[in-house]
Amino acid sequence: MIAWILRIILVLAAPIAALFISRGALNFGIVETLVAVILIAGFAVLAAVWTLRRPGAGGINRSPNLRRQIALSSSIRVDECRLWCEPQLGQ
Helix, strand or coil: CHHHHHHHHHHHHHHHHHHHCCCCCCCHHHHHHHHHHHHHHHHHHHHHHHHHHCCCCCCCCCCCCHHHHHHHHCCCCHHHHHHHHCCCCCC
């Protein structure tokens, strides 16, 4: 399964690397691997941003009961939680 994913990424990386260096060059494999690593990092960043964008999927959830939930799960009061639970719109 991982081999399939790596093969797909390398199939995507080969044409991108060919834009910068000839396929017949001795270091084409190195450049292709570098492009593949950049693609993997890009996919990871996109996945992280995607989960932050969707509420309820591990991202930021600003529900009305958030202050109460945080206050109940920790040892701080609801008034103290207001300072960092709600966004600072005026600043």
